[in-house]
Amino acid sequence: MKAFHSLAILTGLILFSFIAVAQNGEKVYKMYCMGCHGADLKGTPAGTSLLAENLKYGNETADISKSISNGIPNTTMIKWSNTLPAHEIGELTEYILGVRKSQPSQKKSAETLTFSTEDYTLKVEKLVTEGLVFPWGIEFVDAHRALISGNKGELYWVVDGKLDPKRVTGLPFIYGTDLVGGMMDLALDPKYSENGWIYFSFSHNPKNTADKTSPAMTKVVRGKIKEYQWVDQETLFEAPDSVLVVGGTRWGSRLLFDKEGYLYFTTGDMQQSIAEGINPQLPSRAEGKIFRIYPDGSIPKDNPYYGQKGTLQAIYAVGTRNVQGLAQHPVTGEIYFTDHGPKGGDEVNRLKKGGNYGWPVITYGVNYNDSPVTSLTAKEGMEQPLTYYDPSIAICAAEFITGALFPKWKNQLLITALKDQEIRRLVIDGDKVLGQEVILKGMGRVRDVKIGPDGALYVLTNAPDALLRITPN
Secondary structure, eight states: OHHHHHHHHHHHHHHHHHHHHHHHHHHHHHHHTHHHHOTTSSOBTTBOOSOSSSOTTOSSHHHHHHHHHHOOTTSSOOOGGGTSOHHHHHHHHHHHHHHHHHSOOOOOOOSEEEEEOSSOEEEEEEEEOSSOSSEEEEEESSSSEEEEEETTTEEEEEETTEEOSOOOBOOOOOOOTTTTOSEEEEEEOTTHHHHOOEEEEEEEOTTOSOOTTSOBEEEEEEEEEETTEEEEEEEEEOOOGGGOBSSOOOOOOOEEEOTTSOEEEEEOOTTOOGGGTTGGGOTTSOTTEEEEEOTTSOOOTTSTTTTOTTSOTTEEEBOOSOEEEEEEOTTTOOEEEEEOOSBSOEEEEEOOTTOBOOTTTSOSOBOTTSOBSOSOSOOTTSOOOSEEESSOOOEEEEEEOOSSSOGGGTTOEEEEETTTTEEEEEEEETTEEEEEEEEEESSSEEEEEEEOTTSOEEEEEETTTEEEEEEEO
């Protein structure tokens, strides 16, 4: 009996040790790794998935520990042995292995799935599952053709739901593709059928090099495509050299033409240091802003900072963190936007001329290490969100539902989530969100959603990179 009692104690100690290692490993992961590899280990634009069937540098304990300790040259994976003690690297390794082992075996899923919602059973078709690399934005040229922007600097044609193997050539150098920048959103001129203008935003440094010490900022251009060749490029927005940023990792950027023909675009706060964190509040800086220009890049005279010296006069609103969704209500004409917050604090807002949306003076979120950004959630002269998400869903794109396929959802707002891999349907009345529902989940990080010419929902996902089509079943 005494031997049995000792064995039970030993077993309990071993189990306790395993639990303690797992818990500490998870804590280390959330502190240092989650920003690049995602809360669910499925990866982000800044880091690969740790749940892939075969990791590039090996799946065994020694392989993973070595990658953490020594880093991986020519990537953003640094040498963590300079920061973490050996026992924490071991605990982190065990945590990653434990999560990997707990995952169901990876099998190719069906090309068509269904999801049940309050009003419809949705049919989800996987139109494109191979050939896209980190798709970012989609726009339909006509009933048969769409353009998709790729973060690494690609423009893809999709024809009748199939990826065209030929690529558009002659595009500008795209900087920052390993810093969550790269080529971002695109838009078509309201008179595209007449003039052929295509607009897109991308992270840019004037030296056109991959040097991460080069000052950079989001840039907006327009051009045309002739026989797969990008031609006639014009620069519409490029920040002055004096306000460029070194080492930025939150770039924005969504584009929107409103019904009056103005072009709106966004910039992220560029993840500045504490000393520079107030820049989204300053109209002399480009970080953390929503801009409004004419299609040719000229500035409307009724912009709130027009004619004011020392300001960027294309600014329409200030105090945003990382706006990645812009959508105009089909009836009221009001523009709504999503602001990707810190840990907690993702927001849905209504755009107001000259509005100040508070970042980083007010927020409902905290830093990724749980330290406070600020003690304030409200301040006079700063706008409050219609709704916010805590914990964060990693909010991204926005689109109002139009067309005849979803009559029960007419004029309701769709927002997408990266971390939570979902699409939400919001019922909005002015400044109020009356209700919301998750209508799609678990198909990947939802980067963009658009209503196609046929009224279907077209969805771009990352991890996996895919184009989906959603219709009522």
